[in-house]
Amino acid sequence: METLIEVVPAPKDFGNALIGAEEGSDIDLNVRLESVSDGILVSGTADLTVSGECSLCLDPVEFDLTADVQELFVFESAPAGGPEDEADEQYAVENDDIDLEPALRDAVILQLPFQPVCSDSCLGLCSQCGFRLEEDPEHHHEVIDPRWSALSALLDADKQ
Ligand SMILES: [Zn+2]
Ligand SMILES: [Zn+2]
Structure with a gap:
């Protein structure tokens, strides 16, 4: 050995x-x-x-x-x-x-x-903007459902 x-x-x-x-x-x-x-x-x-x-x-x-x-x-x-x-x-x-x-x-x-x-x-990085989540665990993005955004566009058009 x-x-x-x-x-x-x-x-x-x-x-x-x-x-x-x-x-x-x-x-x-x-x-x-x-x-x-x-x-x-x-x-x-x-x-x-x-x-x-x-x-x-x-x-x-x-x-x-x-x-x-x-x-x-x-x-x-x-x-x-x-x-x-x-x-x-x-x-x-x-x-x-x-x-x-x-x-x-x-x-x-x-x-x-x-x-x-x-x-x-x-906590990693924000999947949307790459922000370091450790620095602000509250960080998030307003997520707008595409159906709602279509509706809000319609409403906007109505106003004119
Ligand atoms: Zn890490
Ligand atoms: Zn972000």
Whole structure:
């Protein structure tokens, strides 16, 4: 068994569309590599800081994330090993080496919110004018039903 404690720079696009680790920022890896019968079991954690935008008000959002990593990297199967099922979903040991990056990326993305928010009470922006509702929760627009506006036009016409 081997323990890997290392700080690696975050690769590009390490996250989803709204939030992720900034390229080059630190990822603190603390993983164990264990030889098992059919491969190498990687387990541990990755600590990183992710940043992005609040999906409601677009304010910057930043928080620390600890991603649990647990993946089995299988030894490349012998050619006589039958049909290659599940081959697409598995990580492989290649040339006695493992590429942690894709496994790490999957583990981190899995734990990122799809719609990050700056706070649980974020009110977001007005859907009509983009006004920051936090500054005035009472903010609203008079909504005129189109049928009424047609009527008021008629009344206006009457007056002339
Ligand atoms: Zn917000
Ligand atoms: Zn508005």
